[in-house]
Amino acid sequence: MSVVKELIRTEENGKLSFGDYTLSEKTKKEDFQYEGDLMKVKTYKDITRLEKNGLVLYESVPGTSVNDFKETEDGVNFAVEGPGDAQITLGLAEDTSYNVFVAGKEIGMMKTNLGGKLAISVELAGMGETEVKVVKA
Numbered sequence: 001m002s003v004v005k006e007l008i009r010t011e012e013n014g015k016l017s018f019g020d021y022t023l024s025e026k027t028k029k030e031d032f033q034y035e036g037d038l039m040k041v042k043t044y045k046d047i048t049r050l051e052k053n054g055l056v057l058y059e060s061v062p063g064t065s066v067n068d069f070k071e072t073e074d075g076v077n078f079a080v081e082g083p084g085d086a087q088i089t090l091g092l093a094e095d096t097s098y099n100v101f102v103a104g105k106e107i108g109m110m111k112t113n114l115g116g117k118l119a120i121s122v123e124l125a126g127m128g129e130t131e132v133k134v135v136k137a
Contacts, residue, residue: 002081003065008032008041008050015070019048021063021082045083052091056117059089064124077133082124090118090134097137103130109137 007029008018016034020027023044032039040051043063050058050069058066064082075098076090092098094116100107102122112118124130 004067007043008039010034011068013068015068015078016050017065017067017069018050019043019060019063019065021045021048021065023063056089056091058091060086062086064088067129074136075134077131079129079131080122080124081129084125085121085123088120088122088132090120092116092118092134093136098134099137101131101133101135103127 003020003022004017005020007020007027008016011017018041020043026042026044028040028042030040037052042049045063046061048060048063049056057071062082062084064080064086067079069078070076075092092112094112094114097109097111098118100110100120110118118134122130122132
């Protein structure tokens with residue numbers, strides 16, 4: 001896996017890839033059409049943020065690269081890579097419990113707040129690509 005030099009793209013499998021944590025200055029791409037929605041990505045070394053129709057769908061601190069991002073009614077799954085450990089915030093359904101899996105291991109059940117935000121920490125340093133799966137409980 002590598003950074004997404006075009007900032008955001010649709011893969012042949014229909015999933016999204018986005019983010020370039022190697023950039024030293026914030027770069028963004030707006031009005032990217034994906035499955036009838038407008039996507040916006042902002043990315044650089046300190047943060048990667050994906051918005052769907054103006055709402056945060058994914059945010060990481062520091063910046064990351066994400067491949068094969070897929071959102072469903074039951075949650076999200078994606079592969080993430082970055083230069084160091086990351087704090088990832090996902091925009092999901094409000095006040096809902098989710099089972100969270102990182103690198104194939106269940107890390108537990110977590111509940112979103114009233115705004116639908118779910119925050120997880122992912123160890124990325126030296127790990128390469130790490131799979132993350134979040135599924136409604």
